[in-house]
Every structure is written in C-alpha cells, then in structure tokens.
Amino acid sequence: MLLRHTPKKLEEREALTINPAKTCQPVGAMYAALGIHKCLPHSHGSQGCCSYHRSALTRHYKEPVMATTSSFTEGASVFGGQANLLEGINNIFTVYDPDVVAVHTTCLSEVIGDDLNQIIRKAQEEGKIPKGKRVIHTNTPSFKGSHVTGFANMTQSMVTYFSENTGSRQKQINLIPGFVEPSDMAELKRIMSEMGVKSVMFPDTSGVLNGPMTGKFKMFPNGGATVDQIKSAGDSFFTLALGRTASLPAAKSLDTKCKVPCEILDLPIGLRATDIFVDNLRKTAGVNVPDSIKFERGQLLDVITDMHQYFYGKKAALVGDPDQLSSLAEFLTDLDMKVTVVVTGTPAGPKFERRVHEASGEKTTVKYGLGSDMFLFHQLVKNDKPDLIFGNTYAKYIARDEDIPLIRTGFPIYDRIGHQYFPMVGYKGALRLLERVLSAVMDRQDRDAPEERFELVM
Amino acid sequence: MDNTIEKSIAKLPDAAEVKEEILAKYPAKVARKRAKQIIVNKVNEGEQVQEIMANTRTIPGILSMRGCAYAGCKGVVLGPTRDILQITHGPIGCGFYSWLTRRNQTRTKSDKHPNYMPYAMSTDLQEDEIIFGGEKKLKKAIDEAVALFHPKAIGIFSTCPVGLIGDDVHSVAREMEEKYPDVNIFGFSCEGYKGVSQSAGHHVANNKVFTDVVGQLEEEKEGKFKLNILGEYNIGGDAFEIERIIDKCGFTLHSTFSGNSEYDEFASAHTVDLNVVMCHRSINYLAEMMEKKYGIPWFKVNFVGAEATAKSLRKMAAYFGDKELIAQTEKVIASELVEVEKIRLEVKERCEGKLAMLFVGGSRAHHYQELFTEIGMQTVSAGYEFAHRDDYEGRKVIPNIVVDADTRNIEELSVEADPQRYRERKTEKEMKELEKSGMRFNDYEGMMSEMKDNTLVIDDLNHYEAEVLIEKYKPAVFCAGIKEKYVIQKSGVPLKQLHSYDYSGPYAGFKGAVNFYREIDRLVNTKVFSLVKAPWDNSPELAGNYAWNN
Known part of the structure; x- marks a missing residue:
C-alpha cells in the first residue's frame, strides 16, 4: 500500500496538514500573469519559490513557463528586497524585453513588509522601466488563502493597474474565466464568438500554455490578453465572472473602479452551469442562441x-x-x-x-x-x-x-x-x-x- | 556512419567568441559577473585549470535554474529517506512542491514497514501564526504526527518566514523529544533565503544528520567489507542497481545517504570501514565529518558510466585488499560488461560525433559526460546549477576559496575524534601504500580537468545563455531539468532531464548505462523533430491548379 499509514478512523487534527488539497498563492498568481500578452511573471522572494512554481506549472502543462525572481539572500531578508527588485527590473527589461512585468509577493517579502507600490514607483523614477512598458504587482501572502486566491488577486490587479473607464462605453462584455485551463479559455472564447458576443477575456492563457511545436522557441507566445484589451474592460457594459473564488475580486474591482456592473456565475462545467452561462451571454449581449450551440447542447x-x-x-x-x-x-x-x-x-x-x-x-x-x-x-x-x-x-x-x-x-x-x-x-x-x-x-x-x-x- | 564527426568538430564555434556574444547583451554589472562564471576551458598537461566563479549570488531578474536551501535540505538530502517523518514548518507551498516530485524510489522490506514518503506534512502556517509565532502549532503538529504515525524520527524543515518570525525549531525539537523519548526529533534551519542555492541546504542537512542521527545506534551489520554510499538518492532506481552490483561483488552496503534508506542504517552508519562519495557537492561535508569523528576514510566514486562503475568497484575492492573480493569484483565487471559492450557499440555507431551539453546539479553535469563519451559523443559545454569551485576545479582549491557572507551564514561544525568510537580503519602505512598505488582519499578532481580544450564551462547557466548555446552549437541533446525541458525542445533540440530522468531510469551502474545509451540513441536519432516542417512549408509556391482549368 502506498498510503499504508492512513487509518480509516477519523480523528480531529488541529495543526498538522497531511497531503494538502491546495497550494500557495504565488503559483496561481504566476499562472494568471501568463495570461497577459508578452508578460513576464516575477516572484518577489527567495528563488526557490519561483523554481517550485515554474516546475509545478511546467509539469502540469508540458510547456515552457518563463518567470523571474528577486533571488533574496539572507541580507535581503533582513534589509528588505527593494534593491533586488530594482536590479531585477533593470535586468528583465534589458535581457528579455517583455511588455509587462507582473510581480507577486511571497511569504518572505510579505513578512518583511516590502511595499511594492513604493518600489515600483522608485523603479519608474529611476528610469528602470522603459517607456511604454509596465510593471504591476499583487500581494500573494502564502499564509492566507490558496493558489486560487493568488489567481484571483493577480486577476484583480490587472483591473487595478490597467482597466480604465474612458467615458465611452464599448459594445463588449468582459469575461473573467476563472482558474481554468488554456483549453477552457479557448472554448469560452469560441462559445462567445459562436454567439456573436464581442468580449474581452482576461487572463487568457490559451496559446501561451498549450502552444505548438514550430522548431522555434518564443519567449512570449502569441496568446494572452493585451494590455489594451484589459484597459478597455473598463469601458465594457457588463462583466460576467466565472467562479466566485477565482473571479469575484476582479469583477468587483471593475464595478467599483470603472462602474462596470457584474454577475458572478458558476464555472460552466456541466449542462446546467453551461445553460446559465449561455443564457446570461444571450441576455447581457442581446443575442440569440445560435443553432450551432443548441446542437452541441442536444x-x-x-x-x-x-x-x-x-x-x-x-x-x-x-x-x-x-x-x-x-x-x-x-x-x-x-x-x-x-x-x-x-x-x-x-x-x-x-x-x-x-x-x-x-x-x-x-x-x-x-x-x-x-x-x-x-x-x-x-x-x-x-x-x-x-x-x-x-x-x-x-x-x-x-x-x-x-x-x-x-x-x-x-x-x-x-x-x-x-x-x-x-x-x-x-x-x-x-x-x-x-x-x-x-x-x-x-x-x-x-x-x-x-x-x-x-x-x-x- | 557518414562524416558527422569531422563535420561537427570542424564546425564547432570559437568558445571565446560565443562568450563575448553572450556578455554583450547584459547590463555592465551583470556582464562583469557572468564573465567570471563563463570559462573557456584550457587543459594543458600538468597545469591547474582556470578559476571559475561559483556558489555566488544569483542575479535578480535573470532566469536561473536554481532552487533554494529548503529544496536542498528537505528535497534532496532528507527527502529520499522513508522512515524519518518530515514536517515542513511554514505556509503550505514548500511542503506541497516537495511532495514526491523528485522521484526518489524506495522499497520497504514489507508492507508492514513504515514509508512516509508519499505523505507531505506541513504546519500550513496562517496569518495569525505568522504574527504571534508558530511554535505552538508546530508542537501540536508533532503531537498529532506521533499519535498517527509512531515514527522513530521526525525532521522539522524551516521555510523562509520561520527564520523571520523567530520560531526556534531546535528548541521545539528538544522539548518534544523530552515528551517523546522514543522519538528522535531534530530541526533544520534550511530557510529558503539561506546561502545562494540548494547547496546551503545540503550543508545544513549534513550538519544535522551528523550531529543528531549518525552514531545514535551501535549496531553493526553482518558481513564483510562494510561501506556506506554517500550522495546517492535513488532517483529512477539508481540505488537499486548500485545495490545489486555491490552485493554481487561481495561488499556489504550498510547504508546509502539517502536513497532507499532507513533511519536505523543512518544511525549506525559510523560502524563501517569506508565511505564512498557519489554526489560530492551534496554530501562531502558528512564524509569529512565522519572521517574526523569516527576515522572512516572516504574517496570519490562514480557509478554513472560503465567504465566509471568498473573503476569505482575496483577502487573499492583494492581498498579492502582482499584477494577473493578483488577476484569476484573482476568477475562481476567482466560478466556485466558483455551486455553493456554489445549495446554500447551498437548505439555508438549511431551517436558518434554528436554534441551534448549538460547543465545540472552539483555532480551530474560531470558524471554524465562519461556516458556520452562511451557512445562517442562530445560534451561541448557543461556547468553546474549550485556547485562550488571545488566541483569544477578540484578539491585542491578549497583552501583558496574566499568565504563570503552568504556562506558564512551556514554553520561550519568543528569536529573532533570521538574518544570512544574513533577507530583507525587502516594503519598509516597501509594508507600510504594505497595512496602510492594511486588511490586518492578525500579528493575530487572536479569537472574541468576532464573536459576538452575550447569547451565552455558555465556556472549557473540561465535561459538566455542556453538560447545562445543552442543557436551557436545546435547540439544533438541538451541535458537539464524540468523547467528547461520544453523551452529547449521548442527549438527543436531534445532535452534529457537529469534530475528526474524523464520518468525513466535507472542510469547508474551497468544496466543503467545500457538504459542511458538506448535513451540517448532514441533522443538524438528520433524523426519527430524532422516533422516540424509541413509540406507547404517546404514548397510554399502556389503552383497547383484545378484539373478542369487545363
């Protein structure tokens, strides 16, 4: 027996977690950040975190998972990680040239109390962020929530940093897909396009973590929601958020920041949840359910x-x-x-x-x-x-x-x-x-x- | 075979130029540092190899392969042990990621014997404990672990925040050991920020295993020619194969640190007469300390590669000096090599002259070059992820290594001979004679002296540099880990994982060599990479026409 020590009899445990049914926030944040076009996720903490998260995501997707780290040493842990992040940002833009660097914290930088807003401002002031490039962040303390919370937090930060209400509503809806697979994200887009619904979906890891073999490695694949798309989410007339745990914070932020009303739906897994998703799309976008979708349902x-x-x-x-x-x-x-x-x-x-x-x-x-x-x-x-x-x-x-x-x-x-x-x-x-x-x-x-x-x- | 050998060698780029090209892209500060970590190898007879910068800080923002001290301690050194119950003290992530992911195989003597390896245990620290301290929860967790599992030993592994919030895992361990006198409880200060890589964690692990485990049990194993293997973690079943061979030769393997091992074997490991070291980087500290305290001599062996395996076995037999043992060892080598040679020659024909690159670990990037050489492949670039200068240049440089702040933070134990248990295994004269016959104790030659001129030795290789290497050399195979695997393969070059072996193995010993030859044959001669181009890529012109238009 592999798990030979697990007894049938249940006993209360208060302190010891055995074989967790969750992992920590940063890996979810890293995954979400990969759903932004030309984005390099960055882990602000010891390098082990980044290494573990990249390994976990790589094993899961069998795809390149690119992300950088602030590589804290004992010194950084005592004096704060500002110098490491500033150096990191400079190196990242020089060597890898992403459009966006999406920083998430770790338990270490959270305990130290690094102020990411301030460090990013400083990077800006010191000219370490090239013109037109963006550095965003989210707080992902590993001692709260789970990997799903981390995903939710990074998705919310996309709204906080990018989405804008410019005053002219666009005929599009926002779809926050939840912590689902690239294949799911592609399917959600397909359903919306089949129904003739114009949409902005973020994050979008389709085409990033299920890419083709072309004989040429692309550091930043074609997929991912662009900064402009996420920005325009503030002008959409409605948000559908799938999955309360993963998508509620971003949907709420769009509501409070950009006055885009939202509806939180269950993830459309199964017949009825998909019915509700399709019906909501129909009602919010004012379209008919096409025969092709009815056929699939049938x-x-x-x-x-x-x-x-x-x-x-x-x-x-x-x-x-x-x-x-x-x-x-x-x-x-x-x-x-x-x-x-x-x-x-x-x-x-x-x-x-x-x-x-x-x-x-x-x-x-x-x-x-x-x-x-x-x-x-x-x-x-x-x-x-x-x-x-x-x-x-x-x-x-x-x-x-x-x-x-x-x-x-x-x-x-x-x-x-x-x-x-x-x-x-x-x-x-x-x-x-x-x-x-x-x-x-x-x-x-x-x-x-x-x-x-x-x-x-x- | 066609003239691939000449072709590939003739086409080798100038390593110095490749180095310059790599450095050109970096900001000045990064370029200065990397210049010292990228070395064009020069091997002149009798001369010391060049100095390489190693075991220094990873550069923030540069896509490194490295992990942390926790990974080195919990994941690498202690992870393969099945009956030391391991509790990660910290938030949930670290315990989760180190849960079975390293493929350390283990075989209990029966279904009744303990095996905790499929269990990931953690205190799963929450915000309150981060603020008010996590010691209370840790104690409670140990209570629960003892009640559920009744282990002989418990190891506590500190994660980053533990050091910062001031939890003292060592005092908790002592206190709980008083409460449970039958359980050996010990803590590791292996917070992820310690040192500059996994390497710090190896050292932390070695120290604690030495002070708290080895020597706890006075129980000798039956048998002659007793030894421990240090630094073999039984990934993909390597230790099983080594055990098979060693047993066949007539040695008595007391324990392996730490593949397929048990607590009691560790605890009584001081009773043997020889320590042999596989992975020098991760375990040389323990070998050193056991020699000082118990008088057990150690030397370096390598069971990766058929020739290297044979050489190591001969060395071990010569150490014990028993005629029968030597004869039996020769017999085993001769009989095992029959099958090995058959496959080797067959594979060599298809692989000869092809290029390999290896960037992994603290020993593997060196050891695996043996296997490539055996099938006629050439290593054009190699480097370690977390090694020190001695793993590159040889142990003779140790006195010259500058101890920096990051290394100083890892405790260096001062060890003296045990007044009761120190025992000379060989007389001074015997040792002298063995040395005279070429046996080198306490030594490791390192990687560089065995690599060719004009090869590139690169410490802590990063993603961008790997891309340049691939472009310049177009190697037939690139060896690294899971994070690099699909990056490299997307460029059309097969990647062989040398941490997890791509879920196959064993690659050590004689059967392992055969497995590896066949695996490399599969990788470098596969057709799949030639399928990248679709027919329309090869002839994109729109020449066709519908038949009825003619």
Whole structure:
C-alpha cells in the first residue's frame, strides 16, 4: 500500500496538514500573469519559490513557463528586497524585453513588509522601466488563502493597474474565466464568438500554455490578453465572472473602479452551469442562441440519456478547487450520480458549502479550508467507498490503494495530458468529461465482470 | 556512419567568441559577473585549470535554474529517506512542491514497514501564526504526527518566514523529544533565503544528520567489507542497481545517504570501514565529518558510466585488499560488461560525433559526460546549477576559496575524534601504500580537468545563455531539468532531464548505462523533430491548379 499509514478512523487534527488539497498563492498568481500578452511573471522572494512554481506549472502543462525572481539572500531578508527588485527590473527589461512585468509577493517579502507600490514607483523614477512598458504587482501572502486566491488577486490587479473607464462605453462584455485551463479559455472564447458576443477575456492563457511545436522557441507566445484589451474592460457594459473564488475580486474591482456592473456565475462545467452561462451571454449581449450551440447542447443531452444506466446511482468523491467542485457536483448529480464527499483545502467559506449542498443534496460531506486535506479525503473515501474519485494527480495514490477509478480533474495533473488541449467547460467540455467518466466506469465493468457476463455491446 | 564527426568538430564555434556574444547583451554589472562564471576551458598537461566563479549570488531578474536551501535540505538530502517523518514548518507551498516530485524510489522490506514518503506534512502556517509565532502549532503538529504515525524520527524543515518570525525549531525539537523519548526529533534551519542555492541546504542537512542521527545506534551489520554510499538518492532506481552490483561483488552496503534508506542504517552508519562519495557537492561535508569523528576514510566514486562503475568497484575492492573480493569484483565487471559492450557499440555507431551539453546539479553535469563519451559523443559545454569551485576545479582549491557572507551564514561544525568510537580503519602505512598505488582519499578532481580544450564551462547557466548555446552549437541533446525541458525542445533540440530522468531510469551502474545509451540513441536519432516542417512549408509556391482549368 502506498498510503499504508492512513487509518480509516477519523480523528480531529488541529495543526498538522497531511497531503494538502491546495497550494500557495504565488503559483496561481504566476499562472494568471501568463495570461497577459508578452508578460513576464516575477516572484518577489527567495528563488526557490519561483523554481517550485515554474516546475509545478511546467509539469502540469508540458510547456515552457518563463518567470523571474528577486533571488533574496539572507541580507535581503533582513534589509528588505527593494534593491533586488530594482536590479531585477533593470535586468528583465534589458535581457528579455517583455511588455509587462507582473510581480507577486511571497511569504518572505510579505513578512518583511516590502511595499511594492513604493518600489515600483522608485523603479519608474529611476528610469528602470522603459517607456511604454509596465510593471504591476499583487500581494500573494502564502499564509492566507490558496493558489486560487493568488489567481484571483493577480486577476484583480490587472483591473487595478490597467482597466480604465474612458467615458465611452464599448459594445463588449468582459469575461473573467476563472482558474481554468488554456483549453477552457479557448472554448469560452469560441462559445462567445459562436454567439456573436464581442468580449474581452482576461487572463487568457490559451496559446501561451498549450502552444505548438514550430522548431522555434518564443519567449512570449502569441496568446494572452493585451494590455489594451484589459484597459478597455473598463469601458465594457457588463462583466460576467466565472467562479466566485477565482473571479469575484476582479469583477468587483471593475464595478467599483470603472462602474462596470457584474454577475458572478458558476464555472460552466456541466449542462446546467453551461445553460446559465449561455443564457446570461444571450441576455447581457442581446443575442440569440445560435443553432450551432443548441446542437452541441442536444448532443450532450443525447449522451446523457443514452448512457444514463451507467451513471445512475454511482457514488463519487471529489477533491479539488471550490469553483470546479460546486459545478462538478451539480453536473454529476444531474446524471443521477451521488456526490458523497467534496473536499477542498481552499478556505472557500460557508457559501461554497451551501452551493454544494444545493447542487448535490444535504447528505454530501463538504470539507473546506484548514485541515481539509487529502489525508482527510482519503479517510472519507475509505469510509464511504465511492465508485469514482475526481481529483488531481496526487489522488492516484488513493485510487490505487483503494482500487477506485480516478477521473483526473483540477490542479496539478502531472501524469496525463489532455487538460491543456481539451476543455471541460461548455457543452463540448461536458461531453468530453462524460466520455472520460463512462470509459472509467466501463473499463472497470470490463475488468471485473465474470467471463459469462462480459459484455460486447455497452 | 557518414562524416558527422569531422563535420561537427570542424564546425564547432570559437568558445571565446560565443562568450563575448553572450556578455554583450547584459547590463555592465551583470556582464562583469557572468564573465567570471563563463570559462573557456584550457587543459594543458600538468597545469591547474582556470578559476571559475561559483556558489555566488544569483542575479535578480535573470532566469536561473536554481532552487533554494529548503529544496536542498528537505528535497534532496532528507527527502529520499522513508522512515524519518518530515514536517515542513511554514505556509503550505514548500511542503506541497516537495511532495514526491523528485522521484526518489524506495522499497520497504514489507508492507508492514513504515514509508512516509508519499505523505507531505506541513504546519500550513496562517496569518495569525505568522504574527504571534508558530511554535505552538508546530508542537501540536508533532503531537498529532506521533499519535498517527509512531515514527522513530521526525525532521522539522524551516521555510523562509520561520527564520523571520523567530520560531526556534531546535528548541521545539528538544522539548518534544523530552515528551517523546522514543522519538528522535531534530530541526533544520534550511530557510529558503539561506546561502545562494540548494547547496546551503545540503550543508545544513549534513550538519544535522551528523550531529543528531549518525552514531545514535551501535549496531553493526553482518558481513564483510562494510561501506556506506554517500550522495546517492535513488532517483529512477539508481540505488537499486548500485545495490545489486555491490552485493554481487561481495561488499556489504550498510547504508546509502539517502536513497532507499532507513533511519536505523543512518544511525549506525559510523560502524563501517569506508565511505564512498557519489554526489560530492551534496554530501562531502558528512564524509569529512565522519572521517574526523569516527576515522572512516572516504574517496570519490562514480557509478554513472560503465567504465566509471568498473573503476569505482575496483577502487573499492583494492581498498579492502582482499584477494577473493578483488577476484569476484573482476568477475562481476567482466560478466556485466558483455551486455553493456554489445549495446554500447551498437548505439555508438549511431551517436558518434554528436554534441551534448549538460547543465545540472552539483555532480551530474560531470558524471554524465562519461556516458556520452562511451557512445562517442562530445560534451561541448557543461556547468553546474549550485556547485562550488571545488566541483569544477578540484578539491585542491578549497583552501583558496574566499568565504563570503552568504556562506558564512551556514554553520561550519568543528569536529573532533570521538574518544570512544574513533577507530583507525587502516594503519598509516597501509594508507600510504594505497595512496602510492594511486588511490586518492578525500579528493575530487572536479569537472574541468576532464573536459576538452575550447569547451565552455558555465556556472549557473540561465535561459538566455542556453538560447545562445543552442543557436551557436545546435547540439544533438541538451541535458537539464524540468523547467528547461520544453523551452529547449521548442527549438527543436531534445532535452534529457537529469534530475528526474524523464520518468525513466535507472542510469547508474551497468544496466543503467545500457538504459542511458538506448535513451540517448532514441533522443538524438528520433524523426519527430524532422516533422516540424509541413509540406507547404517546404514548397510554399502556389503552383497547383484545378484539373478542369487545363
């Protein structure tokens, strides 16, 4: 057994987190910053943070992840990191020439109390930031929230630094996609364009973290939301923000700073969440839902009805990030599966718990925040014996020990490809998710069926 | 084979020119520093290699490969040990990222034996603890860990904020050890900002393992010719292969620091008669200290490369000087080399003359050159991520290394001979004789003397420099880590990861050599990179016409 020391019996833990169901803020901030065109994320702290985050994102995407660091030493930790960041900014623009440097803090620089506003001002005054180039920042203390919070904070900073209300409203809506994959971001754009909705979406990592092999490395790929686009978000007439945890702060900032009203929606994972997304797009943009989208919806529903017997009554345990989890819980429940366990290490709050209960019923065990880790999840799985586990790569240790199929969802996925290229959002994304769920269920049936009951047609 | 050898060698660019071109892009201050870290290698008979600047601060804003002291301590040195329960004290990230990502394989004796490696444990410090201190939470975490896992030993690993908020992990360790006398509890001050790279963490780890673990258990292993291997972390199963060979030759391997290892083996490691050192950078401190305190001689070995493995085994057998052992070792080498030679010659035919570059670690960039040489490939540029001058120039330069502020912050233990347990393993005369026969104790030659003239030795290579190297040399393979992997491959050059081995291996020992030959053969002779151009790229002219127009 890989996790041979995990007992079935649950005991209260107050201080020891074992096998976390979250990671720290900066990695989310780094990911979000990669969704700005020609942006170099910069980690203000020891170089180990940057190295870890780049490694994590690289393993997840199998793509170059470029980011720099202030490389604190003991001296910087005592006297503050200003000198390191100023030198760093100068070197970055000289050697790499990005349009934007997006700085996020770390627990170290937060504890020291470095004032990023002041350091960036100083860099400006000292002429270290070339004309037309921008340095932005966000605070991402690792001792608060999770990687999702870091993503939310960096996305909010894009608004704080770039978005402007110039006084002339533009016929476009803003879409804040949430902490989703490049493939999802591309799919969201496709849906909007299919519906004829003009939009600004940020961050946008499509084309950045799922780029092609061309024989030539491009430090700054073609993808990403441009500064001008994010700027114009202040002139949009509406904002749709997907996922409360990841997208609410940016949407709120657009409202208060630029007076762009917003609606917070669930991540469009599954039929109903996608329905609501599409319907909101229709209403806010004043367009009709085109036949092509209706067709996709119909196909999804068709598979659900055709294959219903394989979903019905199957128990699922979910671990991951809150915005994904609540939508996923709803979708699986719609398939007549039973979502019995939902765990996230992100402090998602009682609203999250209510949302999951609303989606999958009061019986679902929901754990979030401190102490809600994969060790606890494993214990709940041992007690509940679900038919399927939904979670990131680390869940494979549980899946193997308990002999339960794993559907890989969330971050990080180190051991499979697909998430970069095939979306989970929208009707098409839901269809792919269904395919994966069905394959897992059917493979298991094929493996376990007695010879006389081995089915050819399923 | 065609004339690739002559072609590639004839085409090698002038290293000094490449260096100048690299430096030209930098701001003056950066250029001055990098000039001392990029060395055009000159090897003249009997002369000392050139001085290289190493183990100095990473330049802020320059895309380095380096990690931190925590990674070096928790991730590298202690991480591979399965039954020391490891608690990261700090916010959640560090514990998360060091969770199973280094591929240290381990094999417990049975399903009942402890293995904590698949568990990442952290105090997950929150804002309140950052403000009011995290010691209380750490103690509670240890209580919970003891109750759940009943470990023999617990290591506490400090992350950046721990040092700043003033938590004393060592006093917590002492206090908790009093509470749990059966558990050996020790803390590591391996805050990420210590030193200039992972290297500081290695040193911190070595110190604590030496003072708090080695020598705790007086238990000798059965068998003759007892030794420890230091600095082998069992990535991809390397230690399994080394264990196989060593066992076959008739040595008794007491412990490996720290691949596929157990606490008790560490604790009684002072009972052996020889320490052999694989990764010099990460563990030379422990070898030195064990020699001083317990009288165990050490020398450098290398199990990467078939020839190097054979050489190392012979050296070990000669040290013990037993006729049977020497004969058996020769027999093992001869029988193992049959298969190795067959594959080597086959692969060599397809790889000869191709160029390799290696930028990794503190030893691997040196060790792996052996394997490339064995299949006729030439290393044109290499360097370490976190090594010191001695890993480049040889240990003889150690007295001349200026100790700067960043190094001074890492404790240097003063070690004396243990009055009871110091034991001379060889008489002075025996040692003299061994030395006379060519055996070099306490020594490491370093990378540079074994590299060719006009090769580029580059410390702490960064992304931009890698791009220039790729453009100028167009190597057949580039060796580095996960962060560099896809950057290099996007330019059409295969990258071999020498930290994680791209999830394959082993590459050490004889079977490892065969695996590596085949892997490099696969990489440098693959067709996939030639598929980059689509037909329309090769002939973009719009010559065609619809048939009915003719």
